[in-house]
Amino acid sequence: MSAASGDNDLRDIAVAPDALEARLAHTWRTPGGLRGFFTTVDHKLIARRYIITAFAFLLLGGVLAMLMRLQLARPEARVIGPDFYNQVFTTHGTTMMFLFAVPVMEAVGAYLVPLMVGTRNLAFPRLNAYSYWVYLAGGLLLWGAFVLDIGPDIGWFAYVPLSGPQYAPGKRADIWAQMITFTEIAALAVAVEIVVTVFKQRAPGMSLDRVPLFVWSMLVTAFVVILAMPAVVIASSALILDRLVGTHFFNPAEGGDALLWQHLFWFFGHPEVYIIFIPAVGMVSSILPTFVRRPIFGYLALVLALVGTGLLAFGLWVHHMFTTGLPRVGESFFTASSMAIAVPSGIQIFCWLATIWMGRPVYRTPFLFILAFIATFVLGGLTGVMVASVPLDSQVHDTYFVVAHFHYVLVGGAVFPLLAAITYWFPKMTGRMMSERAGRWTVGLLFAGFNLTFFPMHILGLQGMPRRIYTYQADLPWGGMNLFVSLCSLMLAAGFLLFFVDAFRSARGGKPAGDNPWGAATLEWATSSPPPAYNFAHIPVVSSANPLWDNQGALPVASGLSVNRRELLITSMAEARPEVRETSSQNSIWPFLAAVTTTILLIWSIFSPWGVVWGSIPVAVTLIGWFWPRGMPEDDA
Amino acid sequence: MRRALPVLIALLLAGCGGWQSANDPGGPVARDLQGLFWLFTITCGLVWIAVMGVLAAALLRRPPGTKEERERADRRSVQVVGGAVAGTVLIVAGLTLASYFATRSIASDNPHELVIRLRGYQWWWEVTYADERPDRVIRTANEIHIPVGRPVRFELGSVDVIHSFWVPNLSGKQDMIPGRNNSIVLTADRPGSWRGQCAEFCGLQHAHMALHVVAEPEEDFERWRSAQLAEASAPATEEEEAGKRVLEGKACAACHTVRGTEAAGTLGPDLTHVAGRRYLAAGMLPTTRGAFAAWIADPQSVKPGNNMPMVPLSADELQSVSAYLARLR
Numbered sequence: 034m035s036a037a038s039g040d041n042d043l044r045d046i047a048v049a050p051d052a053l054e055a056r057l058a059h060t061w062r063t064p065g066g067l068r069g070f071f072t073t074v075d076h077k078l079i080a081r082r083y084i085i086t087a088f089a090f091l092l093l094g095g096v097l098a099m100l101m102r103l104q105l106a107r108p109e110a111r112v113i114g115p116d117f118y119n120q121v122f123t124t125h126g127t128t129m130m131f132l133f134a135v136p137v138m139e140a141v142g143a144y145l146v147p148l149m150v151g152t153r154n155l156a157f158p159r160l161n162a163y164s165y166w167v168y169l170a171g172g173l174l175l176w177g178a179f180v181l182d183i184g185p186d187i188g189w190f191a192y193v194p195l196s197g198p199q200y201a202p203g204k205r206a207d208i209w210a211q212m213i214t215f216t217e218i219a220a221l222a223v224a225v226e227i228v229v230t231v232f233k234q235r236a237p238g239m240s241l242d243r244v245p246l247f248v249w250s251m252l253v254t255a256f257v258v259i260l261a262m263p264a265v266v267i268a269s270s271a272l273i274l275d276r277l278v279g280t281h282f283f284n285p286a287e288g289g290d291a292l293l294w295q296h297l298f299w300f301f302g303h304p305e306v307y308i309i310f311i312p313a314v315g316m317v318s319s320i321l322p323t324f325v326r327r328p329i330f331g332y333l334a335l336v337l338a339l340v341g342t343g344l345l346a347f348g349l350w351v352h353h354m355f356t357t358g359l360p361r362v363g364e365s366f367f368t369a370s371s372m373a374i375a376v377p378s379g380i381q382i383f384c385w386l387a388t389i390w391m392g393r394p395v396y397r398t399p400f401l402f403i404l405a406f407i408a409t410f411v412l413g414g415l416t417g418v419m420v421a422s423v424p425l426d427s428q429v430h431d432t433y434f435v436v437a438h439f440h441y442v443l444v445g446g447a448v449f450p451l452l453a454a455i456t457y458w459f460p461k462m463t464g465r466m467m468s469e470r471a472g473r474w475t476v477g478l479l480f481a482g483f484n485l486t487f488f489p490m491h492i493l494g495l496q497g498m499p500r501r502i503y504t505y506q507a508d509l510p511w512g513g514m515n516l517f518v519s520l521c522s523l524m525l526a527a528g529f530l531l532f533f534v535d536a537f538r539s540a541r542g543g544k545p546a547g548d549n550p551w552g553a554a555t556l557e558w559a560t561s562s563p564p565p566a567y568n569f570a571h572i573p574v575v576s577s578a579n580p581l582w583d584n585q586g587a588l589p590v591a592s593g594l595s596v597n598r599r600e601l602l603i604t605s606m607a608e609a610r611p612e613v614r615e616t617s618s619q620n621s622i623w624p625f626l627a628a629v630t631t632t633i634l635l636i637w638s639i640f641s642p643w644g645v646v647w648g649s650i651p652v653a654v655t656l657i658g659w660f661w662p663r664g665m666p667e668d669d670a
Numbered sequence: 671m672r673r674a675l676p677v678l679i680a681l682l683l684a685g686c687g688g689w690q691s692a693n694d695p696g697g698p699v700a701r702d703l704q705g706l707f708w709l710f711t712i713t714c715g716l717v718w719i720a721v722m723g724v725l726a727a728a729l730l731r732r733p734p735g736t737k738e739e740r741e742r743a744d745r746r747s748v749q750v751v752g753g754a755v756a757g758t759v760l761i762v763a764g765l766t767l768a769s770y771f772a773t774r775s776i777a778s779d780n781p782h783e784l785v786i787r788l789r790g791y792q793w794w795w796e797v798t799y800a801d802e803r804p805d806r807v808i809r810t811a812n813e814i815h816i817p818v819g820r821p822v823r824f825e826l827g828s829v830d831v832i833h834s835f836w837v838p839n840l841s842g843k844q845d846m847i848p849g850r851n852n853s854i855v856l857t858a859d860r861p862g863s864w865r866g867q868c869a870e871f872c873g874l875q876h877a878h879m880a881l882h883v884v885a886e887p888e889e890d891f892e893r894w895r896s897a898q899l900a901e902a903s904a905p906a907t908e909e910e911e912a913g914k915r916v917l918e919g920k921a922c923a924a925c926h927t928v929r930g931t932e933a934a935g936t937l938g939p940d941l942t943h944v945a946g947r948r949y950l951a952a953g954m955l956p957t958t959r960g961a962f963a964a965w966i967a968d969p970q971s972v973k974p975g976n977n978m979p980m981v982p983l984s985a986d987e988l989q990s991v992s993a994y995l996a997r998l999r
Binding site for chain 2: 114115116119188192194195199200285286290291292330331334356357358361364365368369372373375376379380382383384386387389390391392393394404407408411412415416418419421422423424425426427428429430431432495496497499500501502503504505506508509510
């Protein structure tokens with residue numbers, strides 16, 4: 034800091050209150066037009082983009098689901114052939130897991146975490162921008178391939194040897210594996226940002242026991258992402274190497290092992306389910322208090338349950354492999370650990386029930402979604418206990434029973450809370466309310482449509498219908514129920530369509546919301562709707578877990594931050610005591626350019642190993658551009 | 671309506687005997703599994719009803735009014751939630767134990783078992799009956815005969831990708847993984863015929879990779895076995911004789927074996943007694959002369975993507991080879 038810092042370092046206390054917001058808005062603004070579009074590092078703009086993209090992929094994945102139901106409605110139907118069906122179910126699963134569920138949860142986290150902890154942006158905002166573009170490129174790669182009829186046809190799990198060089202000629206499997214790389218990079222980036230934001234950027238006074246439960250859930254999720262993703266990085270890289278340069282990681286004839294793939298994939302794949310599910314229960318824990326008008330019951334137990342779920346997530350992967358012939362004692366261990374997950378899940382459900390029991394329910398749409406979630410998720414959790422048993426799993430594994438089970442867990446357990454969250458935070462993101470009337474219809478259609486569609490699949494599975502079959506013969510006793518399921522799926526689709534239409538219309542013409550339309554307790558409701566680019570004119574100071582309920586009137590605030598550079602407050606990890614002022618990145622085109630060069634490298638490497646060599650040069654150039662010091666105030670710190 | 675569901679399920683499951691189903695056991699293993707299934711289902715069903723009951727009561731009850739009432743409710747909730755968590759632990763531990771003991775009873779060994787080697791191909795099953803004497807070894811495909819009451823050990827392997835052997839009426843499934851040797855023991859305790867199907871996604875025709883297990887009394891089984899040991903039936907008519915020549919002279923013989931003829935290929939199913947099997951092409955078509963003709967004329971439209979090529983044949987050749995194959999009982 035030199036003498037010039039007097040100009041540079043204009044603090045908020047030295048600015049008149051009415052000029053402050055204009056000054057901050059100028060400092061934190063995203064320029065308009067295309068330039069702003071490609072250079073912004075505002076976590077709200079990026080997260081909103083992320084959420085919209087993820088819902089677009091949900092819509093596409095849903096269209097594929099309807100195609101499958103059309104084909105399966107009748108025995109030996111010829112609506113789509115086996116090759117296209119395999120592409121459809123692979124792309125459906127891959128889209129829903131990698132392009133919808135994980136990104137949308139991280140995106141809601143990226144939007145809300147800074148607001149809920151009372152800071153002005155995520156840590157590493159440029160990484161956040163980069164993450165979005167890489168994610169988008171991965172999604173376009175998969176769907177571009179699908180549209181060109183070279184979509185992956187090996188299942189979202191891509192078991193070798195079916196996905197290996199011998200049985201999957203062409204580039205379909207490589208496209209799948211490289212799409213995984215894109216989403217890995219994107220997810221890891223957001224995870225790192227969230228960990229640092231939660232640990233170091235919380236509002237003064239927000240000690241760990243006052244952190245909103247959704248933020249806790251995102252923190253646990255971020256750690257699960259960081260620990261689980263390397264396994265699939267190794268797996269998909271080894272697969273590409275097997276295919277591209279003839280290594281034999283998975284080829285038993287050359288000393289490789291086909292089962293190794295399954296271990297690596299599920300060591301990531303099972304935590305993946307919790308990467309989707311943990312944010313969802315965090316949403317429930319954060320939304321519920323608002324609609325029963327009392328603080329959550331059992332805060333500490335809920336935090337421990339989230340952490341426990343995150344830890345157990347790594348001890349369950351073998352339950353996807355109970356029929357592969359592993360030693361029996363080992364399998365029993367994984368039965369026990371898989372069933373143990375019922376304990377933290379049970380704790381959460383009991384705490385929610387106690388919260389409702391002692392509260393005064395207000396039946397608005399987000400609360401209705403939570404009720405639908407409880408009914409559906411408990412059922413999915415219980416069938417989870419069934420598939421955790423080795424002998425029972427030997428019957429229902431890879432049948433429609435499992436299809437029913439994981440849709441109960443993922444749609445009932447994660448999508449319903451997500452829709453509750455979108456409805457609940459929609460006014461914060463857009464400044465407008467979604468329609469209550471449309472919301473009730475949506476909940477009704479989705480709940481009835483979902484259960485009528487997926488419950489019968491349990492029975493189909495017990496009747497012996499395997500998964501991933503493109504058709505079945507007319508003399509098998511599955512025809513009637515499949516037709517019923519296909520018809521009911523129309524109701525489910527109608528529910529989703531209604532949600533989309535309502536969201537689209539409400540974003541333009543919904544009722545104006547105001548800062549805190551639901552009378553909620555957490556910090557994101559202490560700023561305007563939608564929040565300004567700088568989130569908070571003054572960083573709030575917190576003295577309880579429910580600041581807006583316990584501090585009726587005005588929140589105390591911290592001041593002393595600069596107004597003409599992007600500054601935020603770093604606080605200590607446990608107690609959130611203010612430590613230091615820290616600058617936050619300026620807008621930049623480099624994250625976008627780096628994402629473009631990363632995309633070129635990854636797609637090139639599908640076709641030639643030299644893509645990695647020559648493609649790394651432009652990546653290096655863009656990264657140097659990204660980190661080049663420019664003598665701006667933000668570089669000082 | 672939700673309470674009626676378990677009853678509804680029971681009714682639906684009861685009405686589905688005959689084909690493949692986990693709820694129509696034809697042997698002790700599948701019966702144990704069915705018992706375990708109902709133990710789990712009933713336990714889980716009761717838990718679900720209890721949770722929904724508490725949720726409904728929580729929504730319907732009058733909210734606590736005074737401060738003391740609220741504090742009392744708070745204290746009581748701590749106890750109730752603690753109790754519920756303890757209950758969850760107990761239920762989960764009980765179900766884990768039940769599951770463990772079920773696995774142990776299934777795993778028991780028996781020295782008098784029949785050994786059958788099963789190898790998965792895209793998209794059919796090669797069945798080999800092991801024997802100490804090489805001339806007593808039987809090789810067939812897609813239809814497995816077993817004696818009632820005798821344990822059968824299936825030694826499972828695969829020549830290409832991962833498949834999974836599953837006959838739900840007799841037992842759970844077990845994967846067939848290239849480079850690994852898995853096995854599964856099952857017993858049929860009543861005569862019957864059950865369909866099974868590949869349960870691990872294995873490519874284009876995963877949907878049409880079925881097999882049938884025929885359980886029959888010991889003497890019928892032995893009769894079947896000695897019939898299988900015989901060489902192929904000789905052609906009885908001129909047309910069949912011509913058919914045999916087609917089979918030996920055209921591409922058929924490159925992949926298929928008919929013992930007693932010059933056809934000795936090993937890539938496709940053994941056809942020595944193909945007409946004695948109930949279905950053609952791994953459960954695709956009931957075996958008839960017409961089905962042979964349809965299959966040979968255009969295998970790719972019957973089972974798109976399968977590995978049998980269309981061999982160009984004249985109408986006469988097609989007729990005669992179908993007639994010959996229908997003779998191979």
